[in-house]
Amino acid sequence: MPIHEQSLIRPENLKTHDKLVLDGVDVSGHWSTFIEPRVVTDYNEALQEEIAALPGGEHIHRCWQCGSCTNSCTVNAVNPDFNPRFWIYLIRMGMESELLRDKDIIWQCVSCNKCTYACPRDVFPEGVMKATAHWLELQGHTPKSKSTLFDEEFTEQVMATGKIEEGRIIRGFFAKTGQALMQDWLVEMAKRLARRLPIKLGFLMGWATIFRPRTRGWSRAGEAIEEYVHEQQAKQRKALSLE
Numbered sequence: 001m002p003i004h005e006q007s008l009i010r011p012e013n014l015k016t017h018d019k020l021v022l023d024g025v026d027v028s029g030h031w032s033t034f035i036e037p038r039v040v041t042d043y044n045e046a047l048q049e050e051i052a053a054l055p056g057g058e059h060i061h062r063c064w065q066c067g068s069c070t071n072s073c074t075v076n077a078v079n080p081d082f083n084p085r086f087w088i089y090l091i092r093m094g095m096e097s098e099l100l101r102d103k104d105i106i107w108q109c110v111s112c113n114k115c116t117y118a119c120p121r122d123v124f125p126e127g128v129m130k131a132t133a134h135w136l137e138l139q140g141h142t143p144k145s146k147s148t149l150f151d152e153e154f155t156e157q158v159m160a161t162g163k164i165e166e167g168r169i170i171r172g173f174f175a176k177t178g179q180a181l182m183q184d185w186l187v188e189m190a191k192r193l194a195r196r197l198p199i200k201l202g203f204l205m206g207w208a209t210i211f212r213p214r215t216r217g218w219s220r221a222g223e224a225i226e227e228y229v230h231e232q233q234a235k236q237r238k239a240l241s242l243e
């Protein structure tokens with residue numbers, strides 16, 4: 001059968017032979033291009049349920065593959081390999097090994113939510129991308145992404161103090177990701193802020209960075225949130241058969 005659109009076939013699935021004679025006919029080189037049979041034997045029949053068990057993935061079953069999410073996607077516009085519709089298809093079909101081929105780019109969703117507004121089925125593709133990236137981390141296929149590390153730093157601070165202090169979040173995030181604190185863009189931003197920031201506000205920010213103030217009476221609320229977070233994490237690990 002002739003190959004009409006070679007660009008749609010993964011290069012490793014195309015086979016050519018320098019020297020090949022079939023039934024006395026020399027079909028060497030270009031004429032001997034064959035497509036490797038594509039047989040998927042390792043279906044994960046639970047894949048859709050596993051993604052649906054993670055925050056954001058709940059409505060994946062509603063997808064009818066219209067492609068509006070990919071058409072509107074910010075990241076797809078610069079990298080056509082970033083394809084939410086295709087990944088949702090693979091997940092619903094249980095094609096785990098195919099999904100894993102793209103494991104290093106799925107986390108790149110920038111959460112702009114353009115897909116969320118374009119989706120006619122309320123699938124929340126942005127949430128599905130987040131759930132899929134989370135699934136990849138939990139299954140050990142990828143290390144924690146910077147986005148996950150940022151979320152962790154943010155959550156830890158809320159649970160500990162009931163407040164958000166941006167300076168400390170940035171410091172903690174840089175420490176977790178091995179980045180130097182003195183970065184050119186940050187120094188420049190601090191300089192500009194220092195020029196415009198009212199003195200009292202600057203003082204309060206500095207004070208909060210050093211003394212880590214807590215919301216009054218926060219202990220019980222913090223403990224309740226922490227308990228809930230641990231409960232949810234245990235539930236997710238159970239849904240993925242990780243415990």
Ligand code: SF4
Nearest residue numbers: 073109110112113115
């Ligand atoms: S939220 Fe993510 S998947 Fe959706 S359009 Fe933006 S980058 Fe693409």
Ligand code: SF4
Nearest residue numbers: 063064066067069119
């Ligand atoms: S826009 Fe919604 S229904 Fe259409 S392919 Fe994307 S997730 Fe599926």
